[in-house]
Amino acid sequence: MAVFYSGVALFLLLTLVAGLWRVLQGPTPADRMLAAQLFGTTAVACLLLLAQAFGRPHLRDVALVFALLAAVTAVAFVRRTWTVREEDDAAD
Amino acid sequence: MQLTDFLTLLLLLAGAGFFLAGTVGLLRFPDVYTRLHALTKADNVGLGLVVAGLVLQAESWAAMGKLLLIWLLVLLASASVAHLVARTALQKGIRPWKR
Amino acid sequence: MVLQWLFDGVLVLTLLWLAWRALRSPDLFTAIVLFIAFGLVMALAWVRLQAPDVALAEAAIGAGLTGALLLAALARLNVLADSTNDDQTAGTENE
Amino acid sequence: MTSVKIKICWSSIISRLGLFALIWWILTDGAAPSWWIGVPAVLLAVITSAALIPPVSLVWYEFLRFVPFFLVRSLTGGVDVAWRAFHPGMAIAPDLITYPLRLPPGLPRVFMANTVSLLPGTLSVELGSNFLQVHVLDARKEFLPELEKVEQGVARIFGASLKDSKGGECNAAI
Structure with missing residues:
Protein backbone atom coordinates (compact mmCIF):
# COMPACT_ATOMS: atom_id res chain seq x y z
CA MET A 1 0.00 0.00 0.00
CA ALA A 2 2.86 2.41 0.82
CA VAL A 3 3.97 2.35 -2.81
CA PHE A 4 0.46 3.18 -3.91
CA TYR A 5 0.24 6.15 -1.52
CA SER A 6 3.55 7.48 -2.82
CA GLY A 7 2.35 7.00 -6.39
CA VAL A 8 -0.79 9.06 -5.82
CA ALA A 9 1.29 11.69 -3.99
CA LEU A 10 3.64 11.89 -6.98
CA PHE A 11 0.66 12.27 -9.30
CA LEU A 12 -0.68 15.14 -7.16
CA LEU A 13 2.75 16.80 -7.22
CA LEU A 14 2.71 16.59 -11.01
CA THR A 15 -0.73 18.26 -11.22
CA LEU A 16 0.67 20.97 -8.93
CA VAL A 17 3.56 21.54 -11.31
CA ALA A 18 1.13 21.70 -14.24
CA GLY A 19 -0.82 24.39 -12.40
CA LEU A 20 2.30 26.60 -12.34
CA TRP A 21 1.56 27.45 -15.96
CA ARG A 22 -1.44 29.46 -14.76
CA VAL A 23 0.73 31.40 -12.32
CA LEU A 24 3.03 32.49 -15.12
CA GLN A 25 0.20 33.08 -17.57
CA GLY A 26 -2.19 35.15 -15.48
CA PRO A 27 -3.75 37.22 -16.96
CA THR A 28 -5.22 38.92 -13.86
CA PRO A 29 -3.58 38.81 -10.41
CA ALA A 30 -6.60 36.83 -9.19
CA ASP A 31 -5.78 34.01 -11.60
CA ARG A 32 -2.26 33.72 -10.25
CA MET A 33 -3.54 33.79 -6.68
CA LEU A 34 -6.14 31.10 -7.47
CA ALA A 35 -3.40 28.83 -8.71
CA ALA A 36 -1.59 29.32 -5.39
CA GLN A 37 -4.81 28.47 -3.58
CA LEU A 38 -5.09 25.28 -5.63
CA PHE A 39 -1.50 24.39 -4.69
CA GLY A 40 -2.49 24.70 -1.04
CA THR A 41 -5.28 22.14 -1.40
CA THR A 42 -3.09 19.81 -3.46
CA ALA A 43 -0.26 20.09 -0.94
CA VAL A 44 -2.64 19.20 1.89
CA ALA A 45 -3.72 16.04 0.07
CA CYS A 46 -0.09 15.26 -0.79
CA LEU A 47 1.00 15.63 2.85
CA LEU A 48 -1.81 13.41 4.11
CA LEU A 49 -0.78 10.72 1.63
CA LEU A 50 2.89 11.00 2.61
CA ALA A 51 1.92 10.78 6.29
CA GLN A 52 0.15 7.52 5.52
CA ALA A 53 2.94 6.20 3.27
CA PHE A 54 5.70 6.79 5.83
CA GLY A 55 3.52 5.76 8.75
CA ARG A 56 4.18 9.12 10.41
CA PRO A 57 0.88 10.46 11.71
CA HIS A 58 2.49 13.68 12.93
CA LEU A 59 2.85 14.88 9.36
CA ARG A 60 -0.89 15.50 9.47
CA ASP A 61 -0.20 18.50 11.69
CA VAL A 62 1.73 20.06 8.82
CA ALA A 63 -1.31 19.54 6.60
CA LEU A 64 -3.47 21.14 9.28
CA VAL A 65 -1.26 24.23 9.34
CA PHE A 66 -1.48 24.41 5.54
CA ALA A 67 -5.26 24.21 5.70
CA LEU A 68 -5.37 27.00 8.29
CA LEU A 69 -2.97 29.33 6.51
CA ALA A 70 -4.19 28.86 2.94
CA ALA A 71 -7.03 31.25 3.68
CA VAL A 72 -4.76 33.83 5.37
CA THR A 73 -2.67 34.43 2.26
CA ALA A 74 -5.69 34.61 -0.03
CA VAL A 75 -7.53 37.00 2.28
CA ALA A 76 -4.42 39.19 2.59
CA PHE A 77 -4.34 39.30 -1.20
CA VAL A 78 -8.00 40.28 -1.61
CA ARG A 79 -8.18 42.75 1.28
CA ARG A 80 -4.80 44.43 0.83
CA THR A 81 -3.33 44.01 -2.62
CA TRP A 82 -6.37 43.71 -4.79
CA THR A 83 -9.00 45.84 -3.07
CA VAL A 84 -11.07 48.38 -4.91
CA ARG A 85 -9.61 51.76 -4.13
CA GLU A 86 -11.52 55.03 -4.24
CA GLU A 87 -9.04 56.62 -6.65
CA ASP A 88 -9.58 53.70 -9.03
CA ASP A 89 -13.29 54.38 -9.09
CA ALA A 90 -12.63 58.04 -9.80
CA ALA A 91 -10.31 57.12 -12.64
CA ASP A 92 -12.81 54.83 -14.34
CA MET B 1 -6.04 -7.55 0.04
CA GLN B 2 -8.73 -6.59 2.49
CA LEU B 3 -11.96 -4.90 1.59
CA THR B 4 -10.97 -1.64 3.33
CA ASP B 5 -7.70 -1.53 1.40
CA PHE B 6 -9.57 -1.99 -1.82
CA LEU B 7 -12.03 0.79 -0.93
CA THR B 8 -9.14 3.09 0.00
CA LEU B 9 -7.54 2.37 -3.35
CA LEU B 10 -10.72 3.25 -5.22
CA LEU B 11 -11.36 6.42 -3.21
CA LEU B 12 -7.77 7.66 -3.60
CA LEU B 13 -7.80 7.04 -7.35
CA ALA B 14 -11.11 8.89 -7.68
CA GLY B 15 -9.72 11.73 -5.56
CA ALA B 16 -6.62 11.98 -7.75
CA GLY B 17 -8.92 12.13 -10.79
CA PHE B 18 -10.76 15.10 -9.33
CA PHE B 19 -7.48 16.88 -8.57
CA LEU B 20 -6.50 16.39 -12.21
CA ALA B 21 -9.90 17.77 -13.26
CA GLY B 22 -9.35 20.80 -11.04
CA THR B 23 -5.99 21.53 -12.62
CA VAL B 24 -7.34 20.97 -16.14
CA GLY B 25 -10.21 23.32 -15.34
CA LEU B 26 -7.80 25.92 -13.97
CA LEU B 27 -5.77 25.74 -17.16
CA ARG B 28 -8.59 25.52 -19.70
CA PHE B 29 -11.47 27.63 -18.40
CA PRO B 30 -11.70 31.10 -19.91
CA ASP B 31 -12.08 33.51 -16.97
CA VAL B 32 -11.68 34.00 -13.22
CA TYR B 33 -15.23 33.00 -12.34
CA THR B 34 -15.25 29.71 -14.23
CA ARG B 35 -11.80 28.86 -12.84
CA LEU B 36 -13.18 29.47 -9.36
CA HIS B 37 -15.86 26.88 -10.12
CA ALA B 38 -13.19 24.33 -10.99
CA LEU B 39 -11.22 25.18 -7.88
CA THR B 40 -13.94 25.16 -5.26
CA LYS B 41 -15.73 22.07 -6.47
CA ALA B 42 -13.31 19.67 -8.11
CA ASP B 43 -10.60 20.23 -5.53
CA ASN B 44 -12.76 19.95 -2.48
CA VAL B 45 -14.36 16.79 -3.77
CA GLY B 46 -10.88 15.47 -4.59
CA LEU B 47 -9.60 16.23 -1.11
CA GLY B 48 -12.82 14.84 0.36
CA LEU B 49 -12.32 11.52 -1.43
CA VAL B 50 -8.64 11.35 -0.44
CA VAL B 51 -9.61 12.06 3.18
CA ALA B 52 -12.38 9.45 3.01
CA GLY B 53 -9.89 6.91 1.68
CA LEU B 54 -7.40 7.66 4.46
CA VAL B 55 -10.09 7.70 7.17
CA LEU B 56 -10.62 4.00 6.42
CA GLN B 57 -6.96 3.41 7.28
CA ALA B 58 -6.83 5.71 10.31
CA GLU B 59 -5.36 4.18 13.44
CA SER B 60 -7.58 5.92 15.99
CA TRP B 61 -10.75 7.96 16.35
CA ALA B 62 -8.71 11.10 16.98
CA ALA B 63 -6.75 10.60 13.75
CA MET B 64 -10.04 10.16 11.91
CA GLY B 65 -11.34 13.36 13.46
CA LYS B 66 -8.19 15.22 12.50
CA LEU B 67 -8.52 14.17 8.86
CA LEU B 68 -12.14 15.32 8.80
CA LEU B 69 -11.20 18.57 10.56
CA ILE B 70 -8.59 19.27 7.88
CA TRP B 71 -11.17 18.69 5.17
CA LEU B 72 -13.72 20.97 6.86
CA LEU B 73 -11.12 23.72 7.25
CA VAL B 74 -10.15 23.55 3.58
CA LEU B 75 -13.82 23.50 2.60
CA LEU B 76 -14.58 26.60 4.65
CA ALA B 77 -11.44 28.41 3.49
CA SER B 78 -11.94 27.75 -0.20
CA ALA B 79 -15.65 28.65 -0.13
CA SER B 80 -14.93 31.97 1.59
CA VAL B 81 -11.94 32.74 -0.61
CA ALA B 82 -13.94 31.92 -3.76
CA HIS B 83 -16.68 34.30 -2.67
CA LEU B 84 -14.19 37.07 -1.79
CA VAL B 85 -12.28 36.76 -5.05
CA ALA B 86 -15.45 36.60 -7.18
CA ARG B 87 -16.93 39.65 -5.46
CA THR B 88 -13.77 41.70 -5.79
CA ALA B 89 -13.38 40.68 -9.42
CA LEU B 90 -16.90 41.89 -10.17
CA GLN B 91 -16.31 45.15 -8.30
CA LYS B 92 -13.12 45.67 -10.30
CA GLY B 93 -15.18 45.46 -13.45
CA ILE B 94 -13.97 42.13 -14.79
CA ARG B 95 -16.86 40.96 -16.93
CA PRO B 96 -17.80 37.28 -16.86
CA TRP B 97 -16.87 35.44 -20.03
CA LYS B 98 -19.88 34.76 -22.24
CA ARG B 99 -20.27 32.32 -25.05
CA MET C 1 12.03 2.94 -4.59
CA VAL C 2 11.81 4.25 -8.13
CA LEU C 3 8.75 6.21 -7.09
CA GLN C 4 10.64 7.88 -4.26
CA TRP C 5 13.45 8.83 -6.62
CA LEU C 6 10.94 10.23 -9.09
CA PHE C 7 9.18 12.15 -6.34
CA ASP C 8 12.45 13.65 -5.08
CA GLY C 9 13.55 14.46 -8.61
CA VAL C 10 10.34 16.32 -9.39
CA LEU C 11 10.60 18.14 -6.06
CA VAL C 12 14.18 19.29 -6.66
CA LEU C 13 13.59 20.39 -10.24
CA THR C 14 10.39 22.23 -9.29
CA LEU C 15 12.14 23.97 -6.39
CA LEU C 16 15.07 25.13 -8.52
CA TRP C 17 12.79 26.27 -11.32
CA LEU C 18 10.48 28.12 -8.90
CA ALA C 19 13.38 29.87 -7.19
CA TRP C 20 14.83 30.94 -10.51
CA ARG C 21 11.49 32.21 -11.86
CA ALA C 22 10.70 34.03 -8.61
CA LEU C 23 14.02 35.87 -8.83
CA ARG C 24 13.78 36.60 -12.55
CA SER C 25 10.12 37.56 -12.78
CA PRO C 26 9.67 41.16 -13.91
CA ASP C 27 6.24 41.38 -12.29
CA LEU C 28 6.50 41.63 -8.50
CA PHE C 29 3.11 40.08 -7.91
CA THR C 30 3.98 37.01 -9.96
CA ALA C 31 7.21 36.77 -8.00
CA ILE C 32 5.27 36.74 -4.72
CA VAL C 33 2.90 34.01 -5.89
CA LEU C 34 5.89 32.00 -7.07
CA PHE C 35 7.47 32.54 -3.66
CA ILE C 36 4.34 31.20 -1.96
CA ALA C 37 4.37 28.17 -4.25
CA PHE C 38 8.08 27.76 -3.45
CA GLY C 39 7.23 27.69 0.26
CA LEU C 40 4.61 25.00 -0.31
CA VAL C 41 6.94 22.77 -2.32
CA MET C 42 9.78 23.41 0.14
CA ALA C 43 7.56 22.17 2.97
CA LEU C 44 6.91 19.01 0.97
CA ALA C 45 10.66 18.63 0.53
CA TRP C 46 11.24 18.92 4.29
CA VAL C 47 8.62 16.24 4.80
CA ARG C 48 10.47 13.98 2.36
CA LEU C 49 13.66 14.65 4.33
CA GLN C 50 11.88 13.32 7.45
CA ALA C 51 11.93 16.71 9.16
CA PRO C 52 8.28 17.40 9.99
CA ASP C 53 9.10 20.13 12.51
CA VAL C 54 11.00 22.15 9.92
CA ALA C 55 8.17 21.49 7.47
CA LEU C 56 5.75 22.91 10.03
CA ALA C 57 7.82 26.06 10.39
CA GLU C 58 8.21 26.38 6.63
CA ALA C 59 4.46 25.98 6.09
CA ALA C 60 3.58 28.54 8.75
CA ILE C 61 6.29 31.11 8.09
CA GLY C 62 7.37 30.55 4.50
CA ALA C 63 4.12 29.88 2.71
CA GLY C 64 1.67 31.54 5.08
CA LEU C 65 2.89 34.59 6.95
CA THR C 66 5.70 35.82 4.68
CA GLY C 67 3.40 35.51 1.69
CA ALA C 68 0.73 37.60 3.40
CA LEU C 69 3.32 40.14 4.55
CA LEU C 70 4.82 40.44 1.07
CA LEU C 71 1.36 40.96 -0.40
CA ALA C 72 0.65 43.69 2.14
CA ALA C 73 4.02 45.29 1.37
CA LEU C 74 3.25 45.22 -2.35
CA ALA C 75 -0.02 47.02 -1.66
CA ARG C 76 1.97 49.72 0.15
CA LEU C 77 4.33 49.99 -2.79
CA ASN C 78 1.23 50.84 -4.80
CA VAL C 79 2.67 49.09 -7.80
CA LEU C 80 -0.69 47.52 -8.55
CA ALA C 81 -2.50 50.84 -8.62
CA ASP C 82 -0.82 51.58 -11.95
CA SER C 83 -1.46 48.18 -13.39
CA THR C 84 -5.15 47.90 -12.46
CA ASN C 85 -6.16 49.27 -15.82
CA ASP C 86 -4.03 46.64 -17.52
CA ASP C 87 -5.84 44.04 -15.41
CA GLN C 88 -9.18 45.06 -16.75
CA THR C 89 -8.12 45.02 -20.36
CA ALA C 90 -6.39 41.72 -19.75
CA GLY C 91 -9.59 40.38 -18.24
CA THR C 92 -11.65 41.26 -21.31
CA GLU C 93 -9.01 40.25 -23.81
CA ASN C 94 -10.06 36.68 -23.29
CA GLU C 95 -13.37 37.03 -25.01
CA MET D 1 -16.26 46.60 34.56
CA THR D 2 -18.46 47.89 31.82
CA SER D 3 -22.17 48.10 32.37
CA VAL D 4 -23.01 46.20 29.20
CA LYS D 5 -25.69 43.68 30.02
CA ILE D 6 -24.62 40.26 28.82
CA LYS D 7 -27.31 37.68 28.49
CA ILE D 8 -25.82 34.33 29.31
CA CYS D 9 -27.23 31.53 27.22
CA TRP D 10 -26.24 28.34 29.01
CA SER D 11 -27.10 25.89 26.26
CA SER D 12 -24.80 27.77 23.90
CA ILE D 13 -22.00 27.81 26.49
CA ILE D 14 -22.31 24.08 27.03
CA SER D 15 -22.39 23.17 23.34
CA ARG D 16 -19.38 25.40 22.64
CA LEU D 17 -17.54 23.81 25.55
CA GLY D 18 -18.21 20.42 24.01
CA LEU D 19 -17.15 21.56 20.55
CA PHE D 20 -13.84 23.11 21.65
CA ALA D 21 -13.04 20.17 23.92
CA LEU D 22 -13.65 17.85 20.96
CA ILE D 23 -11.32 19.93 18.77
CA TRP D 24 -8.62 19.89 21.47
CA TRP D 25 -8.98 16.14 21.81
CA ILE D 26 -8.60 15.73 18.03
CA LEU D 27 -5.59 18.06 17.82
CA THR D 28 -3.69 16.30 20.60
CA ASP D 29 -4.58 12.76 19.44
CA GLY D 30 -6.30 12.21 22.76
CA ALA D 31 -3.10 12.46 24.81
CA ALA D 32 -4.19 12.56 28.46
CA PRO D 33 -1.41 14.81 29.90
CA SER D 34 -2.21 17.52 27.37
CA TRP D 35 -5.40 18.38 29.27
CA TRP D 36 -3.34 20.35 31.82
CA ILE D 37 -3.03 22.93 29.06
CA GLY D 38 -6.19 21.86 27.28
CA VAL D 39 -8.66 22.75 30.02
CA PRO D 40 -7.51 26.39 30.38
CA ALA D 41 -7.25 26.72 26.60
CA VAL D 42 -10.77 25.41 26.04
CA LEU D 43 -12.17 27.65 28.78
CA LEU D 44 -10.41 30.68 27.29
CA ALA D 45 -11.77 29.80 23.86
CA VAL D 46 -15.32 29.52 25.22
CA ILE D 47 -15.06 32.88 27.00
CA THR D 48 -13.59 34.56 23.90
CA SER D 49 -16.21 33.12 21.59
CA ALA D 50 -19.02 34.06 23.98
CA ALA D 51 -17.74 37.64 23.92
CA LEU D 52 -17.31 37.75 20.14
CA ILE D 53 -20.07 35.62 18.66
CA PRO D 54 -23.64 35.89 19.96
CA PRO D 55 -25.50 32.61 20.47
CA VAL D 56 -26.79 31.07 17.28
CA SER D 57 -29.76 28.79 17.42
CA LEU D 58 -29.31 25.58 15.48
CA VAL D 59 -31.70 22.74 14.91
Missing part, protein backbone atom coordinates in the same frame (compact mmCIF):
# COMPACT_ATOMS: atom_id res chain seq x y z
CA TRP D 60 -29.34 19.78 15.14
CA TYR D 61 -31.73 17.31 13.62
CA GLU D 62 -32.13 19.46 10.52
CA PHE D 63 -28.39 20.03 10.36
CA LEU D 64 -27.76 16.28 10.34
CA ARG D 65 -30.37 15.91 7.63
CA PHE D 66 -28.65 18.62 5.59
CA VAL D 67 -25.24 16.89 5.66
CA PRO D 68 -26.02 13.96 3.31
CA PHE D 69 -27.83 16.31 0.92
CA PHE D 70 -24.77 18.56 0.91
CA LEU D 71 -22.33 15.68 0.43
CA VAL D 72 -24.26 14.16 -2.47
CA ARG D 73 -24.78 17.51 -4.17
CA SER D 74 -21.15 18.57 -3.81
CA LEU D 75 -20.03 15.23 -5.23
CA THR D 76 -22.38 15.87 -8.14
CA GLY D 77 -20.84 19.34 -8.41
CA GLY D 78 -17.37 17.85 -8.64
CA VAL D 79 -18.41 15.38 -11.32
CA ASP D 80 -20.22 18.12 -13.20
CA VAL D 81 -17.28 20.54 -13.24
CA ALA D 82 -14.82 17.72 -14.01
CA TRP D 83 -16.90 16.64 -16.99
CA ARG D 84 -17.00 20.21 -18.27
CA ALA D 85 -13.25 20.64 -17.80
CA PHE D 86 -12.43 17.49 -19.77
CA HIS D 87 -15.08 18.08 -22.45
CA PRO D 88 -13.31 19.00 -25.72
CA GLY D 89 -15.78 21.77 -26.57
CA MET D 90 -15.98 22.95 -22.93
CA ALA D 91 -19.74 22.72 -22.40
CA ILE D 92 -20.10 25.94 -20.48
CA ALA D 93 -22.39 28.93 -20.91
CA PRO D 94 -21.66 31.07 -17.84
CA ASP D 95 -23.93 33.85 -16.68
CA LEU D 96 -24.72 35.96 -13.64
CA ILE D 97 -28.12 35.56 -12.04
CA THR D 98 -29.66 37.33 -9.07
CA TYR D 99 -31.55 35.34 -6.48
CA PRO D 100 -33.87 37.21 -4.10
CA LEU D 101 -32.99 36.13 -0.56
CA ARG D 102 -35.65 35.57 2.05
CA LEU D 103 -33.32 34.35 4.80
CA PRO D 104 -32.71 36.53 7.86
CA PRO D 105 -29.44 38.47 7.64
CA GLY D 106 -26.30 37.35 9.40
CA LEU D 107 -24.99 33.84 9.75
CA PRO D 108 -27.78 32.05 7.80
CA ARG D 109 -27.02 34.15 4.72
CA VAL D 110 -23.26 33.61 4.99
CA PHE D 111 -23.88 29.89 5.46
CA MET D 112 -26.07 29.86 2.36
CA ALA D 113 -23.54 31.82 0.28
CA ASN D 114 -20.78 29.37 1.21
CA THR D 115 -22.97 26.35 0.56
CA VAL D 116 -24.04 27.67 -2.84
CA SER D 117 -20.37 28.00 -3.84
CA LEU D 118 -19.86 24.29 -3.24
CA LEU D 119 -22.95 23.05 -5.07
CA PRO D 120 -22.98 22.07 -8.75
CA GLY D 121 -22.65 24.87 -11.26
CA THR D 122 -23.16 27.77 -8.86
CA LEU D 123 -20.77 30.26 -7.26
CA SER D 124 -21.96 33.06 -5.01
CA VAL D 125 -20.51 36.39 -6.07
CA GLU D 126 -22.22 39.20 -4.21
CA LEU D 127 -24.18 38.95 -0.99
CA GLY D 128 -26.41 42.02 -1.04
CA SER D 129 -28.93 43.39 1.43
CA ASN D 130 -31.73 41.20 0.09
CA PHE D 131 -30.29 39.31 -2.84
CA LEU D 132 -27.55 36.84 -3.66
CA GLN D 133 -25.78 37.24 -6.96
CA VAL D 134 -24.78 33.84 -8.32
CA HIS D 135 -22.41 32.99 -11.13
CA VAL D 136 -23.68 29.90 -12.90
CA LEU D 137 -21.56 27.67 -15.09
CA ASP D 138 -24.33 26.71 -17.46
CA ALA D 139 -27.20 29.18 -17.75
CA ARG D 140 -29.14 26.74 -19.93
CA LYS D 141 -29.95 24.66 -16.86
CA GLU D 142 -32.61 25.60 -14.34
CA PHE D 143 -31.08 26.78 -11.06
CA LEU D 144 -33.93 28.32 -9.10
CA PRO D 145 -35.36 25.04 -7.70
CA GLU D 146 -31.95 24.03 -6.39
CA LEU D 147 -31.32 27.44 -4.80
CA GLU D 148 -34.77 27.40 -3.24
CA LYS D 149 -34.12 23.96 -1.83
CA VAL D 150 -30.84 25.12 -0.28
CA GLU D 151 -32.50 28.21 1.14
CA GLN D 152 -35.27 26.17 2.73
CA GLY D 153 -32.72 23.74 4.16
CA VAL D 154 -30.66 26.57 5.65
CA ALA D 155 -33.78 28.20 7.08
CA ARG D 156 -34.73 24.94 8.78
CA ILE D 157 -31.23 24.53 10.21
CA PHE D 158 -31.30 27.95 11.82
CA GLY D 159 -34.92 27.57 12.84
CA ALA D 160 -35.92 30.67 10.90
CA SER D 161 -38.99 31.10 8.78
CA LEU D 162 -38.50 32.53 5.32
CA LYS D 163 -41.29 35.08 5.60
CA ASP D 164 -40.43 37.21 8.60
CA SER D 165 -36.80 37.60 9.54
CA LYS D 166 -37.20 37.12 13.26
CA GLY D 167 -35.49 34.23 14.93
CA GLY D 168 -32.80 33.72 17.52
CA GLU D 169 -34.64 32.27 20.46
CA CYS D 170 -32.12 30.76 22.80
CA ASN D 171 -33.26 27.19 23.07
CA ALA D 172 -30.81 24.93 21.28
CA ALA D 173 -28.09 27.43 20.61
CA ILE D 174 -24.41 27.09 19.87
